Amino acid sequence: MFDHHCPTCAARVLVFPSQVSAMTHTEDGIELSFTCWCGSEQTQLMNPARSEARGGSRRRTPVAA
Structure with missing residues (x-):
């Protein structure tokens, strides 16, 4: 899940995996x-380098089973 600003409806929305139709490596x-x-x-371009530049982290936190 990620958030996205849609220029069509002018809203910030949450996008769920079921809404994704394709992933392309560029x-x-x-x-x-x-x-x-x-x-x-x-x-939407998911760019890990840009995320890190904004202070994000690429570390993954384990989820308890």
């Missing part, structure tokens, strides 16, 4: 194609 990162809640087809 030189800049992984590009996700998905359908917004408003029905608009969208793409």
Whole structure:
């Protein structure tokens, strides 16, 4: 799940895995194609390097079973 600002409905929305239609590996990162809640087809570049530059972390936290 991730958040995305949709220019069609002008809202910040949560995108769930069931909305993702494709993942493409590019030189800049992984590009996700998905359908917004408003029905608009969208793409978002998931760029780990850009996330780290903003103070994000690529570490994964284990989830208890």
